[in-house]
Amino acid sequence: MHEAQEEERRRIARELHDRIGHGTSVAHQQLALSEAYRATDPARASAKIVVVQQAIQETMENLRQMTSELHPQTPVKNLEKSLLDFLEAVGDDSISIAFDVNGDESWVDPRVLDEAFLILRETVRNSLTHGDPTIIRLNVDIAPHELIASARDNGRGFDPANARRRGGVGLTSMRERAELLGGTVTVSSEPGGGCLVELYIPLRGQAGGPDDA
Known part of the structure; x- marks a missing residue:
């Protein structure tokens, strides 16, 4: 009973951090950019406010879904599109983001796509929030038996x-989501040396894939 309660608390913490925390973080960031652009580029400042409104609406919807028996949001149907929409929403002209997806997403269960999206979104959000990068490279490779992704800044x-040691919720959440799918998240970084996050998730394989040979 105690272990079940602990696991449920960890799950709720992940959902709050990745679904609710993300939206508030995006809104805060875009508000700051809007203020920075207000005097020199009013049109861009207004565009940032639109993103803030969208982020708040998404957060409110996620909160309604969570409070309704803590159901998660509808799984991601297209990982590439979801990531592109996210990158467009948080984009800044001072940061170059390269993004590439290879492989067939139909090989991946929708729940796995959903979890992979949340992990990669959190990775980029952490980079933007804490890393102050000028370049982020995001790559996703999908095969019938595995999904491998990396994000380097x-x-x-x-x-x-x-x-x-500080017990950051973001990295813990990313690792737990991957582990629940039998996968791993590896973080390589050092002060002044950028950051590399690598995600590996094994797939069961679809008809005609290596697992079915």
């Missing part, structure tokens, strides 16, 4: 050991 970097 040239930001200020950090000591992963210190992050673990």
Whole structure:
């Protein structure tokens, strides 16, 4: 009973952090950009306010879904489109983001796509919030038996050991989501050396794939 309660608390913490925390973080960031552009580029400032409104609406919807027996949102149907929409929403002209998806998403169960999206979104959000990068490279490779993704930035970097000791919810949530799918999240970084996050998720394989040979 105690273990079941602990696991449920961890699940709720992940959902709050990744679904509710994300929206508020985006809204806060875009409000700051709107204020920065207000005097020099009013049109861009107004566009940022539109993103703020969208982020708040998404957060409110996620909160309604969570409070309705804590059901998660509808699973992601297209990982590439969801990531592109997210990157467009948080985009800044001062940051170059390269993004590439290879493989057939039909090989991936919708729940796996959903979890992969949340992990990668949190990775980019962490980079933008804490890393102060000028370049982020995001790559996703999908095969019938595995999904492999990586996100690399040239930001200020950090000591992963210190992050673990501080008990950061973001990295813990990313690792737990991957582990629940039998996968892993590996973080490589050092102060001043940028950050690399690698995601691996094994897939069961679809008809005609290696697992069915």
